[in-house]
Amino acid sequence: MARTALRASGALFALALALSATPTFAQDIVLGASVQLTGPVANTGRYYKDAYDFAIDKINAAGGVKVGNTKRKLALKLYDNQSDVNLSVRQYTQLVSQDKVNLLLGPFASNFALADSAVSEKYRVPMVQGGGASDQIFSRKFKYIFGTLAPASNYFASTIDMLKQLEPAPKSVALLYADDAFDVSVAQGTRPLLQEAGLKIAIDARYSSNASDFNSLLSQIKSVNADVVLVAGHETEILNFVRQAKSLAVAPKMYSFTVGVPSEDFRKALGKDADYAFGMTAWLPNANLKDRWFGDAAQFATAYKAKYGYDPDYHAASGVADVEAVAQAIENAGSVEPQKVRDALAKLNFPSLYGTIAFAANGQIDLPQVVIQVQGDKLVAVYGGKGFIVKPNYPMPAWNAR
Amino acid sequence: MSAFRIGLAIVAVAALAALPLYGSDVVIQFGINTLLLAVLAQGWNIIGGYAGYASFGNSAFYGLGSYGVGIAMVQWGLPFPVGMIFGVVLAVVFAFCLGIPVLRLRGHYFAIATLALAQVMSAIVSNVSLAGQNIGLVLPPLNNDRLFYELSLGLLVIATLTIFWLTRSRFGFGLIAIRENEEGAAVMGVNTTLYKVLAFALSGVFTALAGGIHAYWITFLDPESAFDISLNVKMIIMAVFGGPGTVFGPVVGAFALSAVSEVLSSEATNVAGLFFGVVVVAAVVLMPRGIADVIRRFRTSGWHYFIENLRAHRI
Amino acid sequence: MDLLAQVLINGVLLGGLYAVMALGLALVWGVLNIVNLAHGAFIMLGAYLAWHLYTYLGIDPFLGLPLTAIVMFCVGYALQRGLLNLIVRAPMFNTLLITFGLEVVLTYLAQLAFSADFRTINPPYAGNSIALGPLVVPLARLMAFGVAAALTVGMWLFLLRTTLGRAIRATAQNLVAARLYGVAPRHLYAVTFGIGIGLAGAAGSLYGTVSQINPYIGATLTAKCFAIAIIGGLDNPLGVLVGGLVLGIIESLTVLYIGATYDDVASFGVLVLVLIVRPTGLLGKTA
Secondary structure, three states, X not given: OHHHHHHHHHHHHHHHHHHHHOXXXXXXXXXXXXXXXXXXXXXXXXXXXXXXXXXXXXXXXXXXXXXXXXXXXXXXXXXXXXXXXXXXXXXXXXXXXXXXXXXXXXXXXXXXXXXXXXXHHHHOOOEEEOOOOOHHHHOOOOOOEEEOOOOHHHOOHHHHHHHHOOOOOOOEEEEEEEOOHHHHHHHHHHHHHHHHOOOEEEEEEEEOOOOOOOHHHHHXXXXXXXXXXXXXXXXXXXXXXXXXXXXXXXXXXXXXXXXXXXXXXXXXXXXXXXXXXXXXXXXXXXXXXXXXXXXXXXXXXXHHHHHHOOOOOHHHHHHHHHHHHHHHHXXXXXXXXXXXHHHHHHOOOEEEOOEEEOEOOOOEEOOOOEEEEEEOOEEEEEEEOOEEOOOOXXXXXXXXXX | OOHHHHHHHHHHHHHHHOHHHHOOHHHHHHHHHHHHHHHHHHHHHHHHHHOOOOOOOOHHHHHHHHHHHHHHHHHOOOOHHHHHHHHHHHHHHHXXXXXXXXXXXXXXXXXXXXXXXXXXXXXXXXXXXXXOXXXXXXXXXXXXXXXXXXXXHHHHHHHHHHHHHHHHOHHHHHHHHHHHOHHHHHHOOOOHHHHHHHHHHHHHHHHHHHHHHHHHHHOEEOHXXXXXXXXXXXHHHHHHHHOOOOOOHHHHHHHHHHHXXXXXXXXXXXXXXXXHHHHHHHHHHHOOXXXXXXXXXXXXXXXXXXXXXHHHHOO | OHHHHHHHHHHHHHHHHHXXXXXXXXXXXXXXXXXXXXXXXXXXXXXXXXXXXXXXXOOOOOOOHHHHHHHHHHHHHHHHHHOHHHHOOOOOHHHHHHHHHHHXXXXXXXXXXXXXXXXXXXXXXXXXXXXXXXEEEEHHHHHHHHHHHHHHHHHHHHHHHOHHHHHHHHHHHOHHHHHHOOOOHHHHHHHHHHHHHHHHHHHHHHHHHHOOEOOOOHHHHHHHHHHHHHHHOOOOHHHHHHHHHHHHHHHHHHHHHOOHHHHHHHHHHHHHHHHHHOOOOOOOOOO
């Protein structure tokens, strides 16, 4: 009995020595996120998971993030919120209080970001999100929420600038918008811009999110002969809108959509019917957007497509920008402590494949939108900060004349 | 109820009340969620389990309670308790105005009518600017999970005590009579319309209170999450799983199913939804009368219980 | 005036599409007393099936309608025989719960199999329209309306005039008596449910040509179909056509005159009204 005890304690002693002699590894920095991988908005939500994974892998491959004198790798803890806002809020709370992640990355969609930012503010852990553009998210004087999507109210600004310079000049506009946070913000910002530009708002219609039937609205657009149709909505609605416009032979001189046009998936679903559609994006895979980890935006796009099989659009680029912003802020602060990282995020200003990452005082980035158009089977940048880049296909011909 | 059972219940409540002292933040969150679901299940139990009118639209009351608190606190700057009372008032008015015509329907028709009512409420609220339309409202944050936990627990205790009172009161007997044979009950002098509407309103009160607590806790509400349709089915499944028409059945059902669902949502998020659906299907086929019935009959029938259920219900 | 006429045409054609979607639900509910909360999910599956037939085999969605319907019939038969027959005599809301569970499972499996990408069935004529003076009639919706009318009349004749139809109605009305007459109830229930799901599949095929398909359209479609079935009345397949037309026209007029965010208020409001005032529906016999 005594001999066994002696042997056991000897073994334990040896084990303790062995363990204490093991060199301690630098702990991974864990970023937490709750993203829509299933459920009705999953078709865009999943871009964020891919983007976060891609960026973290690239940064780790380059050695990781420098915190003071040590280099630490990034890790991602991701939950699927099944497109349920309440679950998303609970998951962010779990990430902070149980999983004890260091910092937070955001979900897709403004209504999610609106709800989830309450968690980051409550627990004082900074969240960098690239999925919510609604001005409402940033108007509550929260200190711990940062966004890499340009303000919703500005989405149509460059498009309206372009309208002023088109021949024949458009006179009347039909403004359609869904009733969720993002699209209402877009409409609120667009109205004064239209009035300044001297364009008459012939139809100003709010419709239910997830509406599938636009026939009544399209008939009204036709009867007032609107020259321009601006739609702020979700991809499913805009898809239905375009198809029903064709079947009702409604062809305004031009139409522009806040989402859909930049994404490959959307253009493929519409096929040839996508032609002539205008949209906007704050990001294009331009080789002159230089990046510390990816080289430049064009190289990023090629590598991304090679890995995931689809072209990245601005959602993916925004997701990558979030991770880069966090990494850069940690390095600038020399620490992973939430308060210090938060202050570093507020002062960030560095070039990346997404453009210059710098947050305004309210936490939102400000980037101009470039007007894009589907021309044939290509997506072309048409109008930017310096005027026309390429001639737009305007006016749109009647459907049976294509 | 034997003294033993009462003692057991008191110990259980005391243990639950003390949870915030030794539980982690996440356990408290899970607890709040589960307790609120249990309240919903008990609320449904009143109209569905005891009166026999399976309402598929209690989410309407939940939403009204949530918006009551939301509008009172955000738009009018009133304190939380006033918001809760406002929510309850909305729920009771709704139950009386719409309950009377709708409670004339039976069976499927009643279920669909209540479901439609919930949808209509959601659609109407998304057009009301006082309620923030479809964007919803953001409530002032209150970082005190323990308070919400104790509130939810208190609400569940009150709901369960109410059900217990039901089993001993004239009102409760009237409801059971309505469930078993409505014409007979009317003939015997039970004022069926009044009793049904009262049951509906009572069910609505508890549901609205739960909605109010939830809204303040999550600090955010919009029509889709406040009038969440899947809540309807969840509360019914929990009540049915545990045993409808019993005092503790819905509580047991809520606790059991919540645990399963939460574990899945945090460990295997990919299959959480799928498992929930499979569990529902299996439960309805194998144990349609709930866990309470399983426990009661298992001693006599053993595994044959499930086969007996199948034989009784299939064609 | 032109605008009103156009909106009315839109409403009528929308009503036809609605009628096709709700026909299967009304049949199963009215005859078998099974309330299928997963009905929309079956429409979604039918749509995906039609999409695959069109994309990989080049079969036109309208011509391939019978094929889609037959495959979905087999799915429905198997489901009823294997699963739903087990709870036919259980308390009423058990069917609601079990079909809800089915809906969750089917949606999940669809998302797993087909991913969340949108699909559309885009035959070359899908966007065409017929011009009637200043009015425009979308071709695909017109054809869907034709299919709806044909199927509705077909179902009505089937239930009233054929032996199988009468056997189904007999079994639904009195199980014991039907058995005494040699009817095999399990088989008949399965056949009826199969027909209901076959109709859902056909509706899905049409839906895919006029709208877009993703795994999550099931729930909203089910809700709409309920409204249509009840408004029209469950006793008579022709009632579904009436219900669809009423709902389609009311929704289109609501968007025109009240506002595009009130469409759900209108549809569910009418449903509640019908339930309160005349629960057996517009074409149902007063109880």
